[in-house]
Amino acid sequence: MGCLAGPVVVCAVGIKKDFYDKTHKNLRNLRESKLLSAAQREKFAEELVREHGLVYALASCSPKIIDRINIYHASRLAMKRATQKLISVLRIAHYELRNQSVIRNTKLSNKVIVLIDGKTKINGLNMEQMPIVKGDRKVFAIACASVIAKVHRDKMMTRYAKKYPGYGFEKHKGYGTKLHREKLATFGVSDIHRCSFAPVKVLIQNAKIKNQNDKSKFKNPQIG
DSSP states (O other), X not given: OOOSBSOEEEEEEEEOHHHHTSOOGXXXXXXXXXXXXXXXXXXXXXXXXXXXTEEEEEEEEOHHHHHHHOHHHHHHHHHHHHHHHHHHHHHHHHHXXXXXXXXXXXXXXXXXOEEEESSSOOTTOOSOXXXXXXXXXXXXXXXXXXXXXXXXXXXXXXXXXXHSTTSOHHHHTTOOOHHHHHHHHHHOOOTTBOTTSHHHHHHHHHHHHHHHHHHHHHHSOOOO
């Protein structure tokens, strides 16, 4: 959420009973994504997407949407989209199992609760919800979602590095590092920068002031 460039990416994870029925030695040290190295995150993400008892859905909001509705509402919109996509996947799986006579006369809505990383519920999501402050550090399922989302977004930023060379997106992934700020000052604002974020906004304002001053000098040249 704090990046100066790139979309906000959200992952919704659904964990089925057969996942909990197994021992997962390879996932034993899985933690919230920010507490892991890039190599650890990638390793865990690979393990998670291979698990049949775990399903996931990704959603994102572009920098333009972030600038229009702010990062909080953009992240919540992405949460809603990811959850709705995941529920669709679960309903399809539920329907197929019922047709195979594995389960009968059960409703998916009675078996699902949405655990949210944060202190507020998702607006417009007509499902039972439980907000959990610092949920990515307290709940395994949310930690899994944070790892998948982070790895997916990092790969997106690496691809953006090829489209927008010079900014170093493959290194800082859009975060406001010293390198990123230096590149931003050198090359200016790209199409994927979040223009409403202070460092980018200030740069745009300074560029406008400089442009206006340059135009003023051109209209009123000083003759020595």
